[in-house]
Amino acid sequence: MSDPLSSPEFLRNPYPFYDELRATAPVSRVATGSGSRSGYLVTGYAEAKAAFTDPRLSKDTARFFAGRTSGRDLHPAVARTMLATDPPEHTRLRRLVTKAFTTGAVTRLRPYIQHTVGHLLDALPENGEADLVTGLAVPLPVTVICRMLGVPETDRSQVRIWSNDLFAAGQPQRIDAASHAVAGYMADLIEAKRRAPDDSLLHDLITVREEGEQLSEDELVSLAVLLLVAGHETTTNFIGNAVLALLQHPALLNDARSDPARIDSMLDELLRYDSPVGIATFRYSTEATALGDTEIPAGVPVLISPAAANRDPTRYLAPGRPDADRDARGHLAFGHGMHRCLGAPLALAEAEIALRALLTRFPGLRLAVPPGELRWRRTRLMRGLESLPVFTR
Numbered sequence: 001m002s003d004p005l006s007s008p009e010f011l012r013n014p015y016p017f018y019d020e021l022r023a024t025a026p027v028s029r030v031a032t033g034s035g036s037r038s039g040y041l042v043t044g045y046a047e048a049k050a051a052f053t054d055p056r057l058s059k060d061t062a063r064f065f066a067g068r069t070s071g072r073d074l075h076p077a078v079a080r081t082m083l084a085t086d087p088p089e090h091t092r093l094r095r096l097v098t099k100a101f102t103t104g105a106v107t108r109l110r111p112y113i114q115h116t117v118g119h120l121l122d123a124l125p126e127n128g129e130a131d132l133v134t135g136l137a138v139p140l141p142v143t144v145i146c147r148m149l150g151v152p153e154t155d156r157s158q159v160r161i162w163s164n165d166l167f168a169a170g171q172p173q174r175i176d177a178a179s180h181a182v183a184g185y186m187a188d189l190i191e192a193k194r195r196a197p198d199d200s201l202l203h204d205l206i207t208v209r210e211e212g213e214q215l216s217e218d219e220l221v222s223l224a225v226l227l228l229v230a231g232h233e234t235t236t237n238f239i240g241n242a243v244l245a246l247l248q249h250p251a252l253l254n255d256a257r258s259d260p261a262r263i264d265s266m267l268d269e270l271l272r273y274d275s276p277v278g279i280a281t282f283r284y285s286t287e288a289t290a291l292g293d294t295e296i297p298a299g300v301p302v303l304i305s306p307a308a309a310n311r312d313p314t315r316y317l318a319p320g321r322p323d324a325d326r327d328a329r330g331h332l333a334f335g336h337g338m339h340r341c342l343g344a345p346l347a348l349a350e351a352e353i354a355l356r357a358l359l360t361r362f363p364g365l366r367l368a369v370p371p372g373e374l375r376w377r378r379t380r381l382m383r384g385l386e387s388l389p390v391f392t393r
């Protein structure tokens with residue numbers, strides 16, 4: 001079985017493939033690795049929503065891969081995060097983190113996000129060509145999460161490098177080395193926060209208690225790394241994809257420009273239209289599972305595609321067209337169910353502030369290359385641009 005999810009056409013534009021698959025079977029058997037392994041890909045909206053909450057689909061990656069030698073040396077804190085656990089372990093971790101990672105904490109961060117966006121936009125030329133991926137979409141999320149966690153400013157460029165290395169698609173050794181470096185760094189930082197408490201999220205996580213429960217040292221390191229990693233490339237892709245959608249759809253752009261307050265209500269539609277996460281994180285069937293009309297055998301990977309589900313025509317009318325007036329709140333870009341994105345309020349705040357400032361500062365912003373020449377990241381899990389060249393006037 002060839003791997004259609006790795007073809008250059010798919011990486012450039014996955015939607016025709018998703019549409020074809022969904023029309024045939026919203027839960028389809030596909031090759032999931034280098035051709036030797038197969039699993040099931042969920043592209044229908046109703047099926048994806050059901051899959052996200054089906055307790056027979058486990059996120060316990062370690063159990064699935066136990067005994068399968070991979071030759072990898074990923075640090076356990078990175079390999080086994082909250083996102084790779086099932087209840088009751090997940091329930092306990094999630095409850096503790098949710099107590100620290102509150103909407104209030106995000107609201108308090110807004111002035112810092114505004115300041116950071118302003119600083120990044122200041123560095124772009126007033127009248128020339130710029131790349132909005134390297135100039136805005138990449139540095140913003142990592143700078144903000146470092147501040148939220150309480151990573152000292154002097155260490156942020158190093159943390160940014162490790163964080164980037166963790167996404168080095170096709171370079172497992174680089175990823176493994178970065179996982180050890182960043183886990184070691186977070187362990188030291190936790191120790192430092194214990195000695196000198198501050199108002200950071202990391203310190204809140206150290207002290208958080210719920211019904212006599214507390215996070216262990218390993219859990220703290222793992223959560224710190226998860227927060228750093230989970231919100232990084234996803235938010236980068238969101239900002240890039242959203243700016244591109246606006247620049248390619250004049251009606252949408254006009255709406256956003258004439259009333260910047262509308263950007264807030266457009267965010268869900270932008271997330272639905274070109275979802276930053278193409279395929280959600282790994283799940284597998286612990287027993288034979290019927291999903292939609294498809295019988296999934298026990299012990300196989302099940303890949304849920306938020307990007308495909310969000311373009312399901314049985315859920316959204318004319319899904320391939322972004323529509324500022326659409327109520328897109330039910331989209332699955334942040335997942336669904338118990339693992340639904342913890343950082344959604346932060347990602348939304350960053351995108352809203354970045355888009356509003358960008359469109360206000362550069363009223364003549366336009367694409368600097370034909371859309372067909374844009375380069376997309378070479379990963380099937382994420383949907384995001386490698387660069388977004390624009391003219392600022």
Ligand code: HEM
Pocket residue numbers: 082083084094145226227228230231232234235238276277280281282306332333334335336338339340341342343344346347348
């Ligand atoms: C637009 C940006 C983002 C998108 C599209 C996104 C998407 C997602 C999705 C689809 C999931 C569920 C994965 C699954 O069930 O397989 C998820 C989980 C998660 N996200 Fe996000 N995310 C974004 C930003 C962030 C940010 C900024 C943070 C934190 C700083 C974050 C932290 C997390 C965490 C901790 C989880 C795991 C939750 C759990 O296991 O209970 N995300 N995200």
